[in-house]
Amino acid sequence: MSDEGGAGKGTESRRRLAVIGLGNVLMGDDALGPTVIGALEAQYEFPPEVAVLDLGTPGLDLTPYLLGLDAAVVVDTVNAPAAAGTIVLYRREEILKTPPQPRLSPHDPGLKEALLTVAFAGDGPREVLLVGVVPGKVTTGIGLTAAVRAAVPDAAVAVVRELERLGAPPRARPLPSPPDLWWERR
């Protein structure tokens, strides 16, 4: 492990992994990422080297959460030419294959810019899987559309498979609790 730019690192030499849910819980289907995080936490116990994070919509503030990671699994809505609720998987190289666009608001940058920024610092995850779900409706309001809600279990399974592949499988809870989706409560 390199010790450059190590703001996000502990002193342990163990590998570090993170499952990161992105999205705004107040904007319809954009709540997909946090919803999958809620489902995973309710159903599984994660090994200590795996951080499970709902980071909302951090823009470039995603950067510090990537520092010191060996691998990351990111769950988010993704624009793709497919029906709402379709799951699309992307690896790091695919995320980075097109350059970022000029931006007007400094808060436009996202996953791509954050990955490049930590790479420039000689840090950040070498392995990234983006578990994307094509959204139906992203407008002000709480709750997923039926198609996107139906994709939540499969998206959670995709995360679990990736952690297994990385050698850090979560353990199914014998008594799963209902997920804590506080934003859906009235």
Added chain:
Amino acid sequence: MSTRITVDPITRIEGHLRIDVEVDGGRVKNSWSSGQMYRGIETILQGRDPRDAWIFTQRLCGVCTTVHAIASVRAVENALGIEIPINAQYIRNVIVAAHALHDHMVHFYHLSALDWVDVTSALKADPAKASALGESLSPWPHNSKREMEAVKDKLASFVAGGQLGIFTNGYWGHPAMKLPPEVNLLAVAHYLQALEYQFKANKVVAILGSKTPNIQNLAVGGVANAINLDNQATLNMEKLFMMKDLLDEVAAFVQQVYLPDVAAIGAMYPEWLGYGGGVTNYLSVPDLPLDTKGTQFDLPGGTIVDGNLATLKQITSFRDPYFKDNVTESIAHAWYDGEWDKHPWDEETVPRYTDFDGDKKYSWVKAPRFEGRPMQVGPLAQVLVGYATGHPIVKKYADQVLNTASAIAKVKLTPAVLHSTLGRHAARAIRCATLSELALKHLQLLIDNVGKGDVAIFTPWTYPAGEQRGFGFHEAPRGTLSHWVVIRDGKIANYQAVVPSTWNAGPRDEKGQKGPYEASLVGNPIADTAKPLEVLRTVHSFDPCLACAIHTLDVEGNELSKIRTLT
């Protein structure tokens, strides 16, 4: 003949901020700022328990989470007449200050420095000269020749690997880029170091807030940080001293790196101390309260009209009627039903989209006004109010930046240069340095008060019957933020958030007065209409935040932003 340039980041779902400028003879003649996204998230809060409002409002924006949480609890406490214990004020203040330290550093180094710094030019730099320059500006220990060489090597291998995509938004090689290679190398080195120090500031927020983004420790009536100096599970001595160490390190970076860097860039782009002034009415609110009632503060607030510091009128408490009575929002040019100009408590949010028409309606952002005037908000407003009130820390750092820049530029720069594009960057650095001292001060106030045996963190309260109205303000990193709540029988009847970027990015009002972004662009030079770097420089200097409410990723290379030039 004039040329119309539209800078319009678009997504499949909704766009964000769109800027239109009309250019004639290489200068901007007219401009329009348009929020391309309907927010109206406030409507989600109607009918909910006011105790939960802060948990929802901090999801309004993914970058400015903490600030909405703070403004929201203050609004509900104001409506219900709740005073919170002094420990709770100090804990909130340390969070507020640490969050702002993090935010200002990220804004300068990671989000806008590339408007001024040409990264590829750094490859031509002499590391020894870059080091000598850095050491002449500051005692910072990480400006050595060896460190400059390492950064140059890292940059070279990044370029060789074809990974420079991260900097495409920096327009390298643009004719408006003017820094010498050594300054560019020094700036790239500090860009990398800033990654580490902004994270240290954010760690303080995480220690007190349990989690970041989206802190968990607030409550209407105080905070949820149990204090027991000897208990591992609570706020204890170990955590207090861990925060002190982190804040000491951050203060050194801000004072010895950020402040001199901004002074140097200001001195080397002196023309940008003349462009970008625009609206010179300023509004800031006081923050970092020193008492339980919110009548004494460590950061000053008030208004300044027409750039004249002698017009200063201070805002002096959480209940000050001067603020409460004078805020309105106009929808004359915004896509809502009607033509009104109303106080936030009386507003209704009924969207009504029509096409972009610069003469009629062209934005989702309302136009906030104070006593009928457009106001610029942000660090510059607070620094000018601080300068006008003789705030000793603000004045110390403002004079330091102006003196350093004057020495480099070899001309005498006065506070008047702050009404400009680079003045806004300088003010942000001055505010950041001020906060680097005040964060440590409020942490010490907390330690001292707890040392006296006071561990109170919460004031119990109950809902009164009937209707209450309240407002809560917070001087956020992007400027004055206010939340306005109407409570009826323990439920939210109305809620409005008037955010800093609304003040700055808002459209014209019913009198045709331009908003701050619009006014600031008029007169800016444009060297190349296909690459309007100068528009980005001025808009970025405000630190806009309109784009964070949604953010669906686009991996397939669909066009996410576009720049159109119409002749």
